[in-house]
Amino acid sequence: MPSVAIVGGGHNGLTAAAYLARAGVQVTVLERLHHPGGAAVSAEAFPGLDARLSRYSYLVSLLPERIIRDLGLEVRLARRRYSSYTPLPGTDRGLLVDAGDEAATRASFAALGAAADADGFAAFYGRTTRLAASLFPTLTDRLPTREAARAAAGADSAWGEIVDAPIAEAIEAAVQHDLVRGVVATDALIGTFAALDDPGLEQNRCLLYHVIGGGTGDWDVPIGGMGQVSGGLERAARDAGATILTGVEVTRVTPDGEVTWAEREPVPLGTELTAQFDLVLSAVAPHVLAGLLGEDGPASWTRPEGAQVKVNMLLSRLPRLREGVAPEAAFGGTFHINEGYERLGAAYREAAAGRIPDPLPCEIYCHSLTDPTILGDDLRASGAQTLTVFGLHAPDRLVDAASNDRMRAELLQAVVASLDSVLAEPIEPLLLADGSGAPAIEARTTLDIEQALGMPGGHIFHGDLSWPWLEQEATSVAEAWGVETPFARILMAGSGARRGGAVSGIGGHNAAHAALELLGPDPA
Numbered sequence: 001m002p003s004v005a006i007v008g009g010g011h012n013g014l015t016a017a018a019y020l021a022r023a024g025v026q027v028t029v030l031e032r033l034h035h036p037g038g039a040a041v042s043a044e045a046f047p048g049l050d051a052r053l054s055r056y057s058y059l060v061s062l063l064p065e066r067i068i069r070d071l072g073l074e075v076r077l078a079r080r081r082y083s084s085y086t087p088l089p090g091t092d093r094g095l096l097v098d099a100g101d102e103a104a105t106r107a108s109f110a111a112l113g114a115a116a117d118a119d120g121f122a123a124f125y126g127r128t129t130r131l132a133a134s135l136f137p138t139l140t141d142r143l144p145t146r147e148a149a150r151a152a153a154g155a156d157s158a159w160g161e162i163v164d165a166p167i168a169e170a171i172e173a174a175v176q177h178d179l180v181r182g183v184v185a186t187d188a189l190i191g192t193f194a195a196l197d198d199p200g201l202e203q204n205r206c207l208l209y210h211v212i213g214g215g216t217g218d219w220d221v222p223i224g225g226m227g228q229v230s231g232g233l234e235r236a237a238r239d240a241g242a243t244i245l246t247g248v249e250v251t252r253v254t255p256d257g258e259v260t261w262a263e264r265e266p267v268p269l270g271t272e273l274t275a276q277f278d279l280v281l282s283a284v285a286p287h288v289l290a291g292l293l294g295e296d297g298p299a300s301w302t303r304p305e306g307a308q309v310k311v312n313m314l315l316s317r318l319p320r321l322r323e324g325v326a327p328e329a330a331f332g333g334t335f336h337i338n339e340g341y342e343r344l345g346a347a348y349r350e351a352a353a354g355r356i357p358d359p360l361p362c363e364i365y366c367h368s369l370t371d372p373t374i375l376g377d378d379l380r381a382s383g384a385q386t387l388t389v390f391g392l393h394a395p396d397r398l399v400d401a402a403s404n405d406r407m408r409a410e411l412l413q414a415v416v417a418s419l420d421s422v423l424a425e426p427i428e429p430l431l432l433a434d435g436s437g438a439p440a441i442e443a444r445t446t447l448d449i450e451q452a453l454g455m456p457g458g459h460i461f462h463g464d465l466s467w468p469w470l471e472q473e474a475t476s477v478a479e480a481w482g483v484e485t486p487f488a489r490i491l492m493a494g495s496g497a498r499r500g501g502a503v504s505g506i507g508g509h510n511a512a513h514a515a516l517e518l519l520g521p522d523p524a
Contacts, residue, residue: 001026002519005259005275007250007292008283008454010038012494014233014244015508016281016515018071021240023516028277029237029244030261032454036234036244039453039460040503042227042374045312045442048435050376051386053312054226054367056444056453057460058388061213061220062504063229066140073232077220078370082333085325086183087422088112089338089359092322094422095179096329114177124174124184125217127158132212139468139499139506142480149469158211163467167204168196171341181341186363186392187211191460191501193307193395195348196341205465209501219334221370229503253280253292257489278519281511282485283494285455285462289485298486305396306446306458307351309360309411311389314432314440318366318385320424331366331387337418338362344392351393356407359421360414361392384432391415396446396457404447412443461502462495481514483507491515 002025006013009031021027035041039056060077068075080099087094096108109118134152138144144152153159161170171184185196188207196203211217222229238244245261249269252260257277262269282289287304290297318327338347338359347357368375368386375384391411399407420426431439446458455462466482474480482498483491493511494500500507 002278003028004279004281004515005030005257005277006281006283006493007253007259007289008038008494009033009036009244009246010283010494011040011230011233011503011505012500012508013038013281013283014230014237015067015071015505016283016493016512017237017242017244017508018233018240019509019512020515021237021242025515025519027237027242028275029242030248030250030259031244031246032249032264034247036246037227037230039455040226040230042225046314046432046434046440049314049432049440050379051314051384052225052227052374053386053388054222055312056310056449057226057503058365058367058390059219060222060229060503061218062139062209062502062506064136064140064504064506064509067505067509071233071236073229073236075229075232076223078223079218079220080333080370082329084183084334084336085330086179086336086339087321087323088179089340089422094321094323094325094330095183096325097183097333098329109180112177112179114175114180117175117177117180120174121180121184124158124170125211127156127161128211129216130154130157131159131162132217133215135468136212136215139504140509143468143470143474143482143498145473146467146469146471162204162208166197166199166201167207171196178340178342182339182344183336185341185344186336186339186361189344189392190363190390191306191308192465193305193348193351193393196345202464205467208467209465221367223371223373225367225371225374226503233505250292252294253282253289253490255293255296255487255489278489279515280490281493281515282490282496283508285459285494286492286496287456287463288454289490296487304457304459304463306449306455306460307393307395308446308458308460309391309394309415310444310449311391311412311415312442313387313389313427315385315387315427315430316432317383317430319427319430322422322424328369331364331385332369333365335364337364337422339392347393351395351398354397356398356410356414357393358414359418360394360411362415362418363390363392364388364419389415389419391418394446396459399445399447401447404445408443408445408448411445412441415443462500465501466498468499477517478514481510483511483514
């Protein structure tokens, strides 16, 4: 029976383990934390308050139905009626995009003074949806070539707008109002530190992955929290016979498939164990794998830079808004704060110069509105609600070990100030108190995320995203699946794979399928 080691027990590692074990492969998953799931977990963030928050990863868009079906996952995803709400700073107006009421959405555009943009906005996302419909089904198959992907997308899709030129050009051509442009632009910046007109097109690739999920671009709420996704994957892997070791630190990987690890406790690391495997699947960031390979690690796997601050909070109720829109609608989708087009550009320049942007662009949504099951009975009955915040343009360069505590406090203050700037009342008096009497709010810097999850630079995608196609026909099985490394026995199985990023399981799925091809027609 062939043996495979999987370094990293996040959702991608668990996905790979489940597929391989079901095919009869001897699988050993090695996870440094004391629980599997990585960033895709639920946690009681505030002691004494019965609420299990999706602490790091929030929503699901890119998880294919194929993976759910193949692995028998009991994962339920709820569609949000409201796409987004974006207040116009300094006014009592805002833009509410209601997926269930086109007339109401158009009225909101008109009230903002952007009636002329309603058609351009809808047309742009119509073109991205046509692109999504052609591209998304390919993410769990061998990679197409660029030529084949473009032909499948068709001339009436957003291919040229997203692939051929900086996304700033397409946004500025599609809509004119600064706020409307900002709503589109945020999809290009979540988890990515780049200018919208950057010729490197990293922002374009970010937008692409944000608009192709499920073939529609919808972002759904996992019922029961993100832990239901990773928990289902863990059960599928264990039920299939995979061995999952937690609380172990991998200290060395060799190009020929040798892996060394040790228990993390007691500190220092305990006795090291070394084993030889037919293949090693890396579900950790490429930069982390480079460190494990030592001198063999490619110099190109450099440390990436994440660019966000994450804030979780638990409120006695949702805050009132300056406009007449109901908070349940505004917070039911993605609530954009200080994310006008010009503000996003200025915030990037401020952060690139080493300053916290003021005001800080943020995105918020309320999980508990769509899925109250994450709250205990008493909290649910009281009207309590969760808010999860993603602060943009807060790059890793702003923090280091010496300044992290101070910067965490300053970034949290920046998030609160940004939120308060568009509310009809301050947010802090609405915070519940945890079991110790402290306000139920927490912030996580890029360094906090690195220390907690092992993501270098706090980069939520493990590094720059890649186009989901090849420039020319693949020359190896691993390349065909987008999981190649310079070493024949090591495959990339996490967010660092060609079609990785976000909670999708795609990296793990594709690495497992490449591994099964490499191991032969009957690996058992």
